[in-house]
Amino acid sequence: MKLSGSYILPATPEQVWALLNDPVRLAKLLPGCERLDADGTDRWKAAVKFAIAAISGKYAGSLQITEKKPPKSLRIHIDGKGVPGFMKGEGLLELAAKHGETEVKYSGEAQVGGMVAAVGQRMIEMAARKIVQQFFEGAAKELKASSG
Amino acid sequence: MIPAPFEYHAPKTLEEALRLVERHGDEAKILAGGHSLLPLMKLRLATPRFIVDIGRLRGMSYIREEGGHIVIGALTTHVEVEHSELLQKKCAVLAETAGNIGDVQVRNRGTIGGSLAHADPAADYPATILALDAEMVVASSSGTRTIPARDFFVDMLTTQLRPGEILTQVRVPILPPRAGSAYCKLHQPASGFAIVGAAARLDVERSWKITAAAVGLTGLSPKAFRAAAVEKALVGKKASEKLLADAARHAAQGIEPLADLHASAEYRREMASVFTRRALERALARALGKSA
Numbered sequence: 001m002k003l004s005g006s007y008i009l010p011a012t013p014e015q016v017w018a019l020l021n022d023p024v025r026l027a028k029l030l031p032g033c034e035r036l037d038a039d040g041t042d043r044w045k046a047a048v049k050f051a052i053a054a055i056s057g058k059y060a061g062s063l064q065i066t067e068k069k070p071p072k073s074l075r076i077h078i079d080g081k082g083v084p085g086f087m088k089g090e091g092l093l094e095l096a097a098k099h100g101e102t103e104v105k106y107s108g109e110a111q112v113g114g115m116v117a118a119v120g121q122r123m124i125e126m127a128a129r130k131i132v133q134q135f136f137e138g139a140a141k142e143l144k145a146s147s148g
Numbered sequence: 149m150i151p152a153p154f155e156y157h158a159p160k161t162l163e164e165a166l167r168l169v170e171r172h173g174d175e176a177k178i179l180a181g182g183h184s185l186l187p188l189m190k191l192r193l194a195t196p197r198f199i200v201d202i203g204r205l206r207g208m209s210y211i212r213e214e215g216g217h218i219v220i221g222a223l224t225t226h227v228e229v230e231h232s233e234l235l236q237k238k239c240a241v242l243a244e245t246a247g248n249i250g251d252v253q254v255r256n257r258g259t260i261g262g263s264l265a266h267a268d269p270a271a272d273y274p275a276t277i278l279a280l281d282a283e284m285v286v287a288s289s290s291g292t293r294t295i296p297a298r299d300f301f302v303d304m305l306t307t308q309l310r311p312g313e314i315l316t317q318v319r320v321p322i323l324p325p326r327a328g329s330a331y332c333k334l335h336q337p338a339s340g341f342a343i344v345g346a347a348a349r350l351d352v353e354r355s356w357k358i359t360a361a362a363v364g365l366t367g368l369s370p371k372a373f374r375a376a377a378v379e380k381a382l383v384g385k386k387a388s389e390k391l392l393a394d395a396a397r398h399a400a401q402g403i404e405p406l407a408d409l410h411a412s413a414e415y416r417r418e419m420a421s422v423f424t425r426r427a428l429e430r431a432l433a434r435a436l437g438k439s440a
Contacts, residue, residue: 053267053305054177054185054194084193115191122270122341122408126304126370 001125003091004107007136011143013095016102017071019139020093029138031131036063048080052127057084057116071095076108085114104136151189158201162316165202166289170312172198178314179203180223180262183254208261208316211235220318222261226250229260238322240434241329241347245276248333250340261315267371269304269406270341274372276331277318278364279347285317292316304370327351327360328435332427334367334419336410342367343411344419346399348427352435356387363424368405368416377401378424387432396425 009016019025023044027036035047042065049058061080068074077090091108112124120127159165169176177196179185180203188194202208208223211232218239220229229235229246236243249255249263249272263273264284277297284295286309295308302308309315323329329349333342344367351360361382366372377398385391399420407413 054188054196055305056195057193084191116193120193122336122339122406122410123304125408126269126406130303130370 001110001112001128002108003110003125003128003132004105005132006103006105007140008098009102009104009136009140009143011102011147012100013071013097013102015143015147016095016104016139019143020074021065025142029135029142031134031138042066042068046078046080050127050131052123052130055120057082059087061087067092078110085112085116087112106132149190151186152192152195154189154196155198156201157199158204160204162202162205162208162287162314163289165200165205165314166287166312168198168200169314170289172200174311176200176311178265180265181225181258182262183250183258184262184266184268202314209259213238213322214319216322217319218322220260220320222315222317223259224261226255226258226260226263227252230255239280239320239329241276241280241331241349241431242320245272245331245345245347248272248331248335248342248345254340260318264300264318265307265309265315267301267305267307268341269370269372270336270343270345270367271372272331272333272342272345272366274301275342275345275364275366276347277320278372278374279329279349279362280320280364281362282321283319284315285319286313287316288313294319298374301371306371323349324351326353326435328431328433330427330430330434332423332430334423344368344416344423346420346423346427348424348431350382350387350428350431350435352387352432356436358382358385358387363399363427365399365420365424368400368420369403370406373403375399375401375420375424378428382428389429392428392432393425396421396428399424 023036027033032049037045039045044063046063047060059080059082064077066075073094075092080087089110094105096103157168176198179199179201208221210221226246226249263271282297284300300308331347333345336343347364349362361379363375363378378395381395400417405413405416
Protein backbone atom coordinates (compact mmCIF):
# COMPACT_ATOMS: atom_id res chain seq x y z
CA MET A 1 0.00 0.00 0.00
CA LYS A 2 1.38 3.36 -1.04
CA LEU A 3 0.54 6.52 0.84
CA SER A 4 1.41 10.00 -0.26
CA GLY A 5 0.18 13.52 0.09
CA SER A 6 0.95 16.83 1.69
CA TYR A 7 -0.19 18.89 4.62
CA ILE A 8 0.36 22.51 5.61
CA LEU A 9 1.51 23.06 9.20
CA PRO A 10 1.26 26.52 10.80
CA ALA A 11 4.93 26.90 11.82
CA THR A 12 8.38 27.31 10.31
CA PRO A 13 10.29 24.26 9.02
CA GLU A 14 12.63 24.63 12.02
CA GLN A 15 9.71 24.40 14.45
CA VAL A 16 8.26 21.42 12.59
CA TRP A 17 11.67 19.78 12.61
CA ALA A 18 11.98 20.27 16.36
CA LEU A 19 8.58 18.66 16.87
CA LEU A 20 9.42 15.65 14.71
CA ASN A 21 12.58 15.09 16.72
CA ASP A 22 11.01 15.46 20.16
CA PRO A 23 9.79 12.02 21.28
CA VAL A 24 7.78 13.38 24.20
CA ARG A 25 5.69 15.65 22.00
CA LEU A 26 5.67 13.14 19.14
CA ALA A 27 4.23 10.37 21.29
CA LYS A 28 1.22 12.54 22.04
CA LEU A 29 0.58 13.08 18.33
CA LEU A 30 0.87 9.51 17.09
CA PRO A 31 -2.70 8.20 17.16
CA GLY A 32 -3.06 5.47 19.78
CA CYS A 33 0.57 5.73 20.94
CA GLU A 34 0.71 4.55 24.55
CA ARG A 35 4.48 4.51 25.02
CA LEU A 36 7.51 5.75 23.14
CA ASP A 37 10.82 4.87 24.83
CA ALA A 38 14.30 5.75 23.57
CA ASP A 39 16.16 2.74 22.20
CA GLY A 40 19.43 4.15 20.87
CA THR A 41 20.03 7.18 18.68
CA ASP A 42 16.94 8.20 16.69
CA ARG A 43 15.32 4.93 17.56
CA TRP A 44 12.38 4.30 19.85
CA LYS A 45 10.33 1.39 21.12
CA ALA A 46 6.64 2.03 20.76
CA ALA A 47 3.43 0.56 22.10
CA VAL A 48 0.44 1.54 20.03
CA LYS A 49 -3.25 0.79 20.33
CA PHE A 50 -5.28 1.40 17.20
CA ALA A 51 -9.04 1.51 17.54
CA ILE A 52 -11.63 2.24 14.90
CA ALA A 53 -15.10 1.70 16.32
CA ALA A 54 -15.30 -1.91 17.56
CA ILE A 55 -12.08 -3.01 15.88
CA SER A 56 -9.00 -2.53 17.97
CA GLY A 57 -5.54 -3.98 18.18
CA LYS A 58 -2.40 -3.50 20.27
CA TYR A 59 0.94 -3.39 18.57
CA ALA A 60 4.48 -3.35 19.95
CA GLY A 61 7.21 -2.20 17.66
CA SER A 62 9.88 0.28 16.79
CA LEU A 63 10.15 3.70 15.25
CA GLN A 64 13.36 4.85 13.64
CA ILE A 65 14.43 8.04 11.91
CA THR A 66 17.18 7.99 9.28
CA GLU A 67 18.53 10.21 6.47
CA LYS A 68 18.15 13.31 8.60
CA LYS A 69 18.74 16.55 6.69
CA PRO A 70 17.64 19.30 9.10
CA PRO A 71 15.30 21.02 8.56
CA LYS A 72 14.51 19.63 5.11
CA SER A 73 13.80 15.94 5.17
CA LEU A 74 13.91 12.72 7.09
CA ARG A 75 12.87 9.13 6.66
CA ILE A 76 10.68 7.31 9.16
CA HIS A 77 10.64 3.54 9.56
CA ILE A 78 7.99 1.73 11.53
CA ASP A 79 7.74 -1.91 12.39
CA GLY A 80 5.08 -3.45 14.60
CA LYS A 81 3.58 -6.76 15.66
CA GLY A 82 0.38 -7.37 17.50
CA VAL A 83 -2.41 -9.85 18.12
CA PRO A 84 -4.32 -8.99 14.95
CA GLY A 85 -1.33 -8.89 12.59
CA PHE A 86 1.84 -7.06 11.72
CA MET A 87 2.77 -3.86 9.94
CA LYS A 88 5.91 -2.49 8.45
CA GLY A 89 6.46 0.70 6.61
CA GLU A 90 8.69 3.59 5.75
CA GLY A 91 8.16 7.02 4.42
CA LEU A 92 10.01 10.16 3.44
CA LEU A 93 8.92 13.47 4.93
CA GLU A 94 10.01 16.64 3.14
CA LEU A 95 9.56 20.06 4.69
CA ALA A 96 9.39 23.25 2.65
CA ALA A 97 8.74 26.82 3.82
CA LYS A 98 5.61 28.27 2.25
CA HIS A 99 4.27 31.75 3.12
CA GLY A 100 5.50 31.55 6.71
CA GLU A 101 4.15 28.03 7.11
CA THR A 102 5.53 24.62 6.28
CA GLU A 103 4.36 22.25 3.62
CA VAL A 104 5.07 18.67 4.60
CA LYS A 105 5.13 16.26 1.69
CA TYR A 106 5.02 12.61 2.56
CA SER A 107 5.39 9.52 0.45
CA GLY A 108 5.76 6.05 1.74
CA GLU A 109 4.87 2.46 1.54
CA ALA A 110 3.43 0.16 4.18
CA GLN A 111 2.68 -3.52 4.42
CA VAL A 112 0.06 -4.90 6.72
CA GLY A 113 -0.30 -8.63 7.19
CA GLY A 114 -1.86 -11.31 9.34
CA MET A 115 -5.47 -11.57 10.43
CA VAL A 116 -6.16 -7.86 10.30
CA ALA A 117 -5.08 -7.77 6.66
CA ALA A 118 -6.95 -10.92 5.66
CA VAL A 119 -10.20 -9.65 7.09
CA GLY A 120 -9.85 -5.92 6.99
CA GLN A 121 -8.10 -5.63 3.62
CA ARG A 122 -10.75 -3.40 2.12
CA MET A 123 -10.53 -1.01 5.08
CA ILE A 124 -6.81 -0.87 5.76
CA GLU A 125 -5.99 1.90 3.32
CA MET A 126 -8.83 4.03 4.66
CA ALA A 127 -7.62 3.41 8.20
CA ALA A 128 -4.05 4.34 7.23
CA ARG A 129 -5.19 7.55 5.55
CA LYS A 130 -7.19 8.40 8.64
CA ILE A 131 -4.23 7.83 10.95
CA VAL A 132 -2.01 10.08 8.79
CA GLN A 133 -4.72 12.75 8.80
CA GLN A 134 -5.08 12.54 12.59
CA PHE A 135 -1.32 12.83 13.02
CA PHE A 136 -1.10 16.04 10.96
CA GLU A 137 -4.20 17.56 12.55
CA GLY A 138 -2.65 16.89 15.96
CA ALA A 139 0.69 18.33 14.84
CA ALA A 140 -1.01 21.49 13.55
CA LYS A 141 -2.79 21.94 16.89
CA GLU A 142 0.38 21.32 18.88
CA LEU A 143 2.38 23.81 16.78
CA LYS A 144 -0.32 26.45 17.08
CA ALA A 145 -0.47 25.97 20.86
CA SER A 146 3.30 26.12 21.33
CA SER A 147 3.72 29.24 19.18
CA GLY A 148 0.74 31.05 20.71
CA MET B 149 -12.58 -18.71 15.75
CA ILE B 150 -13.55 -18.46 19.42
CA PRO B 151 -14.24 -14.95 20.73
CA ALA B 152 -12.51 -13.48 23.76
CA PRO B 153 -14.53 -13.77 26.99
CA PHE B 154 -17.39 -11.31 27.37
CA GLU B 155 -20.40 -10.80 29.60
CA TYR B 156 -23.67 -11.50 27.81
CA HIS B 157 -26.93 -9.68 28.50
CA ALA B 158 -30.25 -10.32 26.78
CA PRO B 159 -32.62 -7.59 27.99
CA LYS B 160 -36.35 -8.12 27.50
CA THR B 161 -37.32 -4.46 27.14
CA LEU B 162 -35.83 -1.42 25.45
CA GLU B 163 -35.65 0.36 28.84
CA GLU B 164 -33.58 -2.45 30.27
CA ALA B 165 -31.33 -2.43 27.20
CA LEU B 166 -30.81 1.33 27.51
CA ARG B 167 -29.90 0.99 31.19
CA LEU B 168 -27.30 -1.65 30.29
CA VAL B 169 -25.66 0.32 27.49
CA GLU B 170 -25.65 3.44 29.63
CA ARG B 171 -23.98 1.61 32.51
CA HIS B 172 -21.27 0.00 30.37
CA GLY B 173 -20.66 2.92 28.01
CA ASP B 174 -18.10 2.24 25.28
CA GLU B 175 -17.19 -1.13 26.78
CA ALA B 176 -20.53 -2.47 25.60
CA LYS B 177 -21.47 -3.48 22.07
CA ILE B 178 -25.03 -3.88 20.94
CA LEU B 179 -25.78 -7.14 19.17
CA ALA B 180 -28.70 -7.18 16.74
CA GLY B 181 -28.51 -9.71 13.89
CA GLY B 182 -24.85 -10.31 14.62
CA HIS B 183 -23.71 -10.52 11.01
CA SER B 184 -21.10 -7.79 11.31
CA LEU B 185 -20.13 -7.94 14.97
CA LEU B 186 -19.82 -11.71 15.49
CA PRO B 187 -17.28 -12.30 12.68
CA LEU B 188 -15.14 -9.48 14.10
CA MET B 189 -15.37 -11.00 17.59
CA LYS B 190 -14.55 -14.53 16.41
CA LEU B 191 -11.40 -13.21 14.78
CA ARG B 192 -10.71 -11.20 17.95
CA LEU B 193 -10.53 -7.99 15.97
CA ALA B 194 -13.27 -6.78 18.29
CA THR B 195 -13.11 -7.73 21.96
CA PRO B 196 -15.99 -5.97 23.73
CA ARG B 197 -16.36 -6.70 27.46
CA PHE B 198 -20.15 -6.55 27.44
CA ILE B 199 -22.62 -7.70 24.81
CA VAL B 200 -26.14 -6.35 24.98
CA ASP B 201 -28.20 -8.60 22.72
CA ILE B 202 -31.24 -6.62 21.63
CA GLY B 203 -32.33 -9.37 19.23
CA ARG B 204 -35.07 -10.50 21.64
CA LEU B 205 -36.70 -7.12 22.13
CA ARG B 206 -40.31 -7.20 21.01
CA GLY B 207 -41.95 -4.60 18.84
CA MET B 208 -38.83 -3.40 17.03
CA SER B 209 -39.41 -5.30 13.83
CA TYR B 210 -42.07 -3.66 11.65
CA ILE B 211 -42.64 -1.72 8.44
CA ARG B 212 -45.66 0.59 8.42
CA GLU B 213 -47.00 3.87 7.11
CA GLU B 214 -47.15 6.76 9.56
CA GLY B 215 -48.02 10.27 8.38
CA GLY B 216 -46.02 10.99 5.24
CA HIS B 217 -43.42 8.41 6.16
CA ILE B 218 -42.75 4.74 6.11
CA VAL B 219 -41.26 3.79 9.47
CA ILE B 220 -39.08 0.72 9.84
CA GLY B 221 -38.12 -0.85 13.15
CA ALA B 222 -34.39 -1.19 13.67
CA LEU B 223 -34.60 -4.97 14.11
CA THR B 224 -36.35 -5.50 10.78
CA THR B 225 -34.27 -7.98 8.79
CA HIS B 226 -33.03 -7.34 5.27
CA VAL B 227 -35.28 -10.09 3.91
CA GLU B 228 -38.33 -8.42 5.48
CA VAL B 229 -37.39 -5.10 3.87
CA GLU B 230 -36.77 -6.84 0.55
CA HIS B 231 -40.20 -8.51 0.50
CA SER B 232 -42.28 -5.69 1.99
CA GLU B 233 -45.15 -4.92 -0.38
CA LEU B 234 -45.50 -1.48 1.16
CA LEU B 235 -41.89 -0.62 0.33
CA GLN B 236 -42.02 -2.22 -3.10
CA LYS B 237 -45.01 -0.04 -3.89
CA LYS B 238 -43.99 3.24 -2.25
CA CYS B 239 -40.22 3.15 -1.88
CA ALA B 240 -38.89 0.58 -4.32
CA VAL B 241 -35.26 1.54 -3.89
CA LEU B 242 -35.13 0.42 -0.27
CA ALA B 243 -36.54 -3.04 -1.01
CA GLU B 244 -34.18 -3.33 -3.95
CA THR B 245 -31.21 -2.36 -1.78
CA ALA B 246 -32.08 -4.96 0.86
CA GLY B 247 -32.28 -7.64 -1.84
CA ASN B 248 -28.74 -6.80 -2.87
CA ILE B 249 -27.15 -7.24 0.56
CA GLY B 250 -24.72 -10.11 1.18
CA ASP B 251 -26.21 -13.57 0.80
CA VAL B 252 -29.36 -15.36 1.95
CA GLN B 253 -28.01 -16.05 5.45
CA VAL B 254 -27.00 -12.42 5.95
CA ARG B 255 -30.36 -11.17 4.69
CA ASN B 256 -32.23 -13.56 6.97
CA ARG B 257 -30.37 -12.53 10.12
CA GLY B 258 -28.95 -9.05 9.48
CA THR B 259 -31.05 -6.03 10.45
CA ILE B 260 -31.43 -2.56 8.97
CA GLY B 261 -30.56 -0.94 12.30
CA GLY B 262 -27.50 -3.11 12.79
CA SER B 263 -26.19 -2.40 9.32
CA LEU B 264 -26.67 1.36 9.65
CA ALA B 265 -25.15 1.54 13.14
CA HIS B 266 -22.14 -0.51 12.02
CA ALA B 267 -21.59 1.89 9.07
CA ASP B 268 -19.34 -0.33 7.01
CA PRO B 269 -17.90 1.78 4.19
CA ALA B 270 -19.08 -0.78 1.63
CA ALA B 271 -22.52 -1.46 3.12
CA ASP B 272 -25.53 -0.95 0.84
CA TYR B 273 -28.13 0.80 3.00
CA PRO B 274 -26.14 4.02 3.64
CA ALA B 275 -26.25 5.04 -0.06
CA THR B 276 -30.00 4.55 -0.18
CA ILE B 277 -30.74 6.14 3.18
CA LEU B 278 -28.83 9.23 1.99
CA ALA B 279 -30.60 9.38 -1.38
CA LEU B 280 -33.96 9.15 0.40
CA ASP B 281 -33.18 11.84 3.00
CA ALA B 282 -34.26 9.36 5.66
CA GLU B 283 -34.02 9.96 9.40
CA MET B 284 -32.72 7.78 12.22
CA VAL B 285 -34.62 7.74 15.48
CA VAL B 286 -32.29 7.10 18.40
CA ALA B 287 -33.22 6.32 22.00
CA SER B 288 -31.25 6.80 25.18
CA SER B 289 -32.23 6.80 28.85
CA SER B 290 -32.79 10.56 28.60
CA GLY B 291 -35.23 10.41 25.66
CA THR B 292 -35.14 10.15 21.88
CA ARG B 293 -33.58 12.24 19.15
CA THR B 294 -33.79 12.18 15.37
CA ILE B 295 -30.70 12.34 13.17
CA PRO B 296 -30.97 13.17 9.43
CA ALA B 297 -29.16 10.68 7.19
CA ARG B 298 -26.73 13.31 5.91
CA ASP B 299 -25.45 13.91 9.47
CA PHE B 300 -25.60 10.31 10.60
CA PHE B 301 -22.48 8.88 8.95
CA VAL B 302 -19.27 10.37 10.32
CA ASP B 303 -16.44 8.15 9.10
CA MET B 304 -15.68 4.51 8.41
CA LEU B 305 -17.52 2.41 11.02
CA THR B 306 -18.42 5.61 12.83
CA THR B 307 -21.81 7.29 13.15
CA GLN B 308 -23.30 10.03 15.30
CA LEU B 309 -24.49 7.36 17.74
CA ARG B 310 -23.04 7.88 21.22
CA PRO B 311 -22.35 5.21 23.83
CA GLY B 312 -25.62 4.68 25.68
CA GLU B 313 -27.78 5.20 22.59
CA ILE B 314 -29.70 2.63 20.58
CA LEU B 315 -30.96 3.16 17.03
CA THR B 316 -34.65 2.21 17.19
CA GLN B 317 -36.27 3.30 13.93
CA VAL B 318 -35.58 4.45 10.38
CA ARG B 319 -38.05 6.96 8.89
CA VAL B 320 -38.26 7.11 5.12
CA PRO B 321 -40.33 9.74 3.29
CA ILE B 322 -42.92 8.32 0.91
CA LEU B 323 -41.97 9.19 -2.65
CA PRO B 324 -44.45 11.41 -4.53
CA PRO B 325 -46.22 10.07 -7.63
CA ARG B 326 -44.02 10.48 -10.72
CA ALA B 327 -40.93 9.78 -8.67
CA GLY B 328 -38.77 6.77 -9.38
CA SER B 329 -35.92 5.19 -7.47
CA ALA B 330 -33.42 2.39 -7.95
CA TYR B 331 -30.29 0.79 -6.51
CA CYS B 332 -27.55 -0.68 -8.73
CA LYS B 333 -24.51 -2.40 -7.38
CA LEU B 334 -21.23 -3.96 -8.42
CA HIS B 335 -20.80 -6.88 -6.01
CA GLN B 336 -17.52 -8.10 -4.66
CA PRO B 337 -18.23 -11.75 -5.42
CA ALA B 338 -16.72 -13.30 -2.28
CA SER B 339 -18.07 -11.00 0.42
CA GLY B 340 -21.13 -9.61 -1.34
CA PHE B 341 -20.13 -6.12 -0.25
CA ALA B 342 -20.38 -3.25 -2.73
CA ILE B 343 -17.31 -2.37 -4.75
CA VAL B 344 -19.61 0.43 -5.84
CA GLY B 345 -23.28 0.90 -4.97
CA ALA B 346 -25.47 3.67 -6.41
CA ALA B 347 -28.92 4.68 -5.17
CA ALA B 348 -30.87 7.11 -7.32
CA ARG B 349 -34.15 8.95 -6.96
CA LEU B 350 -35.71 11.16 -9.63
CA ASP B 351 -38.87 13.29 -9.53
CA VAL B 352 -40.06 13.83 -13.10
CA GLU B 353 -42.85 15.97 -14.55
CA ARG B 354 -45.17 14.83 -17.34
CA SER B 355 -42.97 16.79 -19.75
CA TRP B 356 -39.97 14.69 -18.61
CA LYS B 357 -38.50 17.66 -16.78
CA ILE B 358 -36.55 16.54 -13.72
CA THR B 359 -37.68 18.52 -10.66
CA ALA B 360 -35.59 16.75 -8.03
CA ALA B 361 -32.68 14.32 -8.09
CA ALA B 362 -30.79 12.50 -5.39
CA VAL B 363 -27.87 10.09 -5.76
CA GLY B 364 -26.18 8.25 -2.89
CA LEU B 365 -22.94 6.31 -3.41
CA THR B 366 -21.26 3.68 -1.27
CA GLY B 367 -18.04 1.65 -1.51
CA LEU B 368 -15.83 4.47 -2.76
CA SER B 369 -14.69 6.19 0.39
CA PRO B 370 -14.74 5.88 4.19
CA LYS B 371 -18.41 6.82 4.28
CA ALA B 372 -21.28 6.89 1.82
CA PHE B 373 -21.99 10.29 0.29
CA ARG B 374 -24.41 12.26 -1.91
CA ALA B 375 -23.11 12.88 -5.42
CA ALA B 376 -24.01 16.57 -5.47
CA ALA B 377 -22.45 17.24 -8.88
CA VAL B 378 -24.61 14.57 -10.51
CA GLU B 379 -27.74 15.96 -8.87
CA LYS B 380 -26.93 19.49 -9.97
CA ALA B 381 -26.43 18.36 -13.58
CA LEU B 382 -29.92 16.83 -13.62
CA VAL B 383 -32.31 19.20 -11.84
CA GLY B 384 -34.36 21.46 -14.12
CA LYS B 385 -33.35 19.60 -17.28
CA LYS B 386 -35.41 17.43 -19.58
CA ALA B 387 -34.58 13.78 -19.01
CA SER B 388 -32.85 11.93 -21.81
CA GLU B 389 -30.48 9.01 -22.07
CA LYS B 390 -27.67 11.42 -22.88
CA LEU B 391 -28.43 13.75 -19.96
CA LEU B 392 -28.35 10.86 -17.48
CA ALA B 393 -25.10 9.49 -18.91
CA ASP B 394 -23.44 12.91 -18.91
CA ALA B 395 -24.54 13.63 -15.35
CA ALA B 396 -23.37 10.21 -14.16
CA ARG B 397 -19.86 11.08 -15.33
CA HIS B 398 -19.59 13.34 -12.26
CA ALA B 399 -20.34 10.51 -9.82
CA ALA B 400 -16.97 10.43 -8.04
CA GLN B 401 -16.19 14.13 -8.47
CA GLY B 402 -14.14 15.49 -5.59
CA ILE B 403 -13.60 12.00 -4.19
CA GLU B 404 -10.32 10.13 -3.97
CA PRO B 405 -11.70 6.61 -4.40
CA LEU B 406 -10.47 3.77 -2.26
CA ALA B 407 -8.06 1.29 -3.87
CA ASP B 408 -7.77 -2.30 -2.71
CA LEU B 409 -7.19 -5.83 -3.93
CA HIS B 410 -10.55 -5.89 -5.71
CA ALA B 411 -10.54 -2.57 -7.53
CA SER B 412 -8.10 0.23 -8.23
CA ALA B 413 -9.09 3.84 -7.61
CA GLU B 414 -9.47 4.44 -11.37
CA TYR B 415 -11.69 1.39 -11.78
CA ARG B 416 -13.87 2.41 -8.85
CA ARG B 417 -14.23 5.90 -10.29
CA GLU B 418 -15.28 4.50 -13.65
CA MET B 419 -17.70 2.02 -12.09
CA ALA B 420 -19.22 4.78 -9.98
CA SER B 421 -20.22 6.49 -13.25
CA VAL B 422 -21.47 3.29 -14.84
CA PHE B 423 -23.60 2.20 -11.88
CA THR B 424 -24.89 5.71 -11.25
CA ARG B 425 -26.05 5.85 -14.88
CA ARG B 426 -27.78 2.49 -14.58
CA ALA B 427 -29.51 3.51 -11.35
CA LEU B 428 -30.65 6.79 -12.91
CA GLU B 429 -31.98 5.03 -16.02
CA ARG B 430 -33.95 2.56 -13.93
CA ALA B 431 -35.24 5.30 -11.63
CA LEU B 432 -36.40 7.31 -14.66
CA ALA B 433 -38.18 4.31 -16.18
CA ARG B 434 -39.98 3.78 -12.87
CA ALA B 435 -40.88 7.47 -12.58
CA LEU B 436 -42.42 7.30 -16.04
CA GLY B 437 -44.41 4.24 -15.07
CA LYS B 438 -42.53 1.78 -17.22
CA SER B 439 -41.44 -1.47 -15.71
CA ALA B 440 -37.69 -1.76 -15.30
